[in-house]
Amino acid sequence: MKKVIYTLSFAALAATASAQVVSSTKIYVSEGAILSVGQDFENKGELINKGDLHLRQNLTNEGDIRSEGNVTFDGYTKQEVKGTQNVQLAKATIENDVELSTPMIIGQEINYNQGVVSSSETNPLVFAAAANHYGASDYSHSVGTVTKVEADQFEFPLGDGSNYRGFKANSQKRSNLSAAYVSQNPTEFSGQLANGVESINHQEYWVLKSDNEEEAADVKLINTYEDNVAYLKRSTWTLAENRTLNKATGLDKGVRFTSGRGKFVQKDIGVWPNPTQGAFNLKLAGMNDTDDVMIDVTNQDGRVVLSMEGRVAELRKVYELPSSLVTTELTVRVINGDDVLTEKLILNR
Incomplete structure (x- = not known):
């Protein structure tokens, strides 16, 4: 049976008047143990987790977190992850809405069960080279910017908070790819279609960016009526040859793309x-x-x-x-x- 370690049993943890737990020393959660923190938790020292850490409120990281075990976000109201230091976790389980105000790096996996992870370009959710995710659905996914290190046939777990709209991308040069999803009509940018494009999706678009200007990324859309990839360049929607985005399409700076229907036009x-x-x-x-x-x-x-x-x-x-x-x-x-x-x-x- 797992040993349960209660927050209040640690002399090093002090509850402030604002119901916040602050640690300025070393906390060690051993393998097989459970630590449940029911208040806002600020780490100013060293947190080593080899067991199962449950966070019920906000997390502020001003110190060092080394988590080889699992961290579960299972609060009752939306939780925020913030601080001056990145949060690096081997495994995480999402049971509640989580907002990232600092980058969160996943070393192995995220299990999406219930709740949405909100991120941004400056504070992304980052999957390490060997990391993946499981269970992404309409009920649980990521909103905002997701980065994959050495993207290899990776499915970006993106959506708009209510609908899961992930897509797969493969980095031909094993570079880092960052993606975001926008539930907005892409013709608001331009309604001009290139020769060979009959129509494009009017409901949504994605943004994909590489940190390598020589990169080429193969894209596969999921659950769309059309599987052709149409990208926006010079205010014109053009079909991507072989569904591949590269520097010529604007991948190095961030390219907007959506699904489209092609027509045969001979040059x-x-x-x-x-x-x-x-x-x-x-x-x-x-x-x-x-x-x-x-x-x-x-x-x-x-x-x-x-x-x-x-x-x-x-x-x-x-x-x-x-x-x-x-x-x-x-x-x-x-x-x-x-x-x-x-x-x-x-x-x-």
């Missing part, structure tokens, strides 16, 4: 008049106006006689070939991402 280019006496128009079809493209015109020897680069919207225009060119066959090449499109152009002078 195509064209030139006219053809033959030409020197001036020609360039058609760029199936590309977004904000896409960056490179264009060059080469002669039969492969020498570049004309080149330009910029956004699609800026490069749909009339071009004038150099006056020094004589009658010949030219090749117009357009590079759009991984796609290379070519068209023959006859110069007749």
Whole structure:
């Protein structure tokens, strides 16, 4: 049978007039023991937990917490975790609403049973490389910012406090990923859809960020009508190729994404008049106006006689070939991402 250790049995713990327990010394909860703290608890010393620690009120950490056992948040009103020092726990069980005013780092696991963990970008809930969670549901999950160290097929346990809206992400370079969920219509930022996007989710969006600017993260949406990933870049919703977000999509700074429905649009280019006496128009079809493209015109020897680069919207225009060119066959090449499109152009002078 487990031994129960009551808070008041410790001479080192002093209840203040404001019903707060303050410890400035070492507290040791041995394996198999239970310590239940029914008042606000401020740790100014050293707390070593190898057993089962139950917190019923707020926790303030100004000292050192080393918890190899389990910490259960099971108060009757919303609990706050705060202090100048991070709170590092091997295991935690959520039985009540908890608000983080300092970062909380989980080394092994969180069990979501009842209640919501609220965090922020400055005070996130952090899962260590080997940590995971269990039981996330509509009744118990995280609201705010969740960070996963070396994210490997990790399901972010996110929601809005009433609905669980987690998603899975895999860091290709095993970097840290941070995510948040927002129950808000993403078209409030922009209603502009890129070529190839038929529609996007109007109910919600997520934000994903990497601490490595060279990172690429594979995203898998859960319980959405569409599993395509649409991300916002330059005020346009675009489908992520292979549901992968990277620096090009804004992952290094934080990218908004939601679910979307795609439509097949084939990229195509064209030139006219053809033959030409020197001036020609360039058609760029199936590309977004904000896409960056490179264009060059080469002669039969492969020498570049004309080149330009910029956004699609800026490069749909009339071009004038150099006056020094004589009658010949030219090749117009357009590079759009991984796609290379070519068209023959006859110069007749």
